[in-house]
Amino acid sequence: MITDTHSHLFWKRFDDDREEVISRAKDAGVERMLVVGTTLETSRSSFELAAAHDGLYPTAGVHPHDVExxxxxxxxxxxxxxALPECVAVGETGLDYFREYSPHEAQRDWFRWHLELARLLDKPAIVHCREAHEDTVRILAEFPGVRGVMHCYAMGDEELSPYLDMGFYISFSGVVTYPKNDGNRAAALAVPADRLLVEMDCPFLAPQPFRGKRNEPAFVTATLEAVAELRGVPADEFALQTSRNAAELFGLPAL
Ligand SMILES: [Zn+2]
Ligand SMILES: [Zn+2]
Known part of the structure; x- marks a missing residue:
């Protein structure tokens, strides 16, 4: 049992073979996938996809790239x-000061709005952070009690503690498999076992050895195996642990 906690299966890049991508994931043992909305339109698509497939769980939110x-x-x-019962999280939301597709002020405003919604609904938040560590920590601290995940955590172990202290889970992506990423691997080693998640963030950031290709949930096994080896635990045990963590955070059926 593997859980990919972050996918964007609704995007056009999957239009030609979406069903095959989903069955390849299931064949690889990825029985559960979160389908994470990035705009109103794609959030609706997430719910449609999840309604049509066992093991897919939808979320709704507006990505920091898409806020005005x-x-x-x-x-x-x-x-x-x-607010729908099938919705497992609020987001994705957060801050991206790297691409800068959207003004910082608008990003912060929407981030706060999502966190307030997560608090109101008592659901976890899915947080995206790129080149925005300080503001992300500062804003999360304004919402004590809100839980969630730092998705596609790409920073090192030095940035970890405020997120762990605030009760957040840390999700590792294909980035952790990249040869130059010792800092990210140090973080994957430092996170307590009961706070770890894995994800593919497809179609982006395919892990080694698929780097450069369109990413898909089946490839999450590469990230899973890399982190399991790093931590010295059997891959199947680590898969179960991260699936249990996902079930706990997102309220999925218990394992
Ligand atoms: Zn993201
Ligand atoms: Zn995403």
Whole structure:
């Protein structure tokens, strides 16, 4: 049993073979996948996909790349989706100061809005952070009690402690398999076993040896095996541990 806690299976890059991608994942043991919304439209697609497939779980949110000025109509629709019982998390949300597709101020405003919604609904938040560690920690600290995951955690072990102290789970992606990423591997070693998750963030960031290809959930085995080896635990045991962690955080059926 493997759980990929972060996929974007709705994107056009999967239009030609989405069903095959999902069956390849299941064949590889990836029985559960979160389908993470990034806009109102893709959040709706996440719910449609999840309704049509066992083992897929939807979320709703607006990605920091896609935020503009606060939009009350969109917010109301996202909040309605997040309140549905099948919705397992609020997001993705967060801050991305690397790509800078959206103004920082708008990103911070939407991040706070999502965190307030997570608190209101008592659901976990899926947090994206790129080149924005300090602001991410500062804003998360404004919402004590809100739980969630630092998704596609790409930083080192030195940045970990505020997230762990705030009760967050840490999700590792294909990035942890890249040869130059010793800092990220140090983080994967430092996170307590009951706070670890794995993900593919497909279609981006395929792990070694698939790097450069379109990523898909089946490849999560590469990340899983890399982190298991690093921590000196059997891969199947680590798969079960991270699936149990995902079930705990997102309220999935217990294992
Ligand atoms: Zn992200
Ligand atoms: Zn994502």
């Amino acid at each position: 000025a606060p939009d009350e109509v969109v917010r109301e629709e996202i909040a309605t989706l997040c």
